Amino acid sequence: MSTLSEKSCIPCQGGVPPLPLDEKLQLKDQIDPRWSFSNDKKRLCLELTCEKFEQPMAIANEIAKVADEQWHHPDLYISFGKLRVDLWTHKIDDLVESDFIFASKIDQILKSHKL
Template identity: 85%
Template structure:
């Protein structure tokens, strides 16, 4: 079975049905446990606390680079020592496999920062 991190995101487009909840849970279980669903279960969210002021910006820049490579762009929120990431497929306002693939790529970035 191919891991999520080895897959490539499908560019954001409409016409895909959202994943059923059981598939969302199964895919989320393959991610860092800090990922959570928003209350409506239509987005993935991750909040990080960082020790250094510039660490959230450095991580966000790495995420932005991968986002452009994968054609899948999360919402990033940066404040002092904190980074919040929200992921979903904008065109269907819900989650598809690409959202989980991208989350796994973010997990790899966090591992490289020992977070």
Template identity: 40%
Template structure:
């Protein structure tokens, strides 16, 4: 996988993945994550994750709605988590290959551009 800048990732669209391709290696993922600031590789190196603390429960719901709309546009769907009413997190991975593909980094870069009401 070629490491891309955040701007390059945002300019791309997720491509359908039906499997049959190798997921990126943990090192490729770490290299790409250097472009995505606050995202981290999960312990199993098969997903990337980012966490936020939002202003309140409804701020989390608004953020998730924005994530959902973006995901539908790109045809790539994250796992969304809300805990303790304002701790939100997003996990990305390509289900069809059981690991990470460029699509995950594309969507992460786009999610980073969404408005979010953070705890003050």
């Protein structure tokens, strides 16, 4: 069985049903515990605090590169020493497996930055 980070995101064409809550919870257990759900459980959210302004910028740039490779694009918010990532499948305004796959790829980036 492969881990989430070894899988590739599948671009959504719309019309795909969102994951049921029990599957969302099961997949969330496979990513960094710092990820949280939005109140409506339709988005994954991650907030990081860093020591310097350039660190969240560097991480955001790495995420952007993987986002283009995987064709899965989160919303990124950068402020002084902070990075927030909101992740969901825009076409259906909810979560599918690819969102959790991409979250695990972000987790790998964070590990490389020792965060």
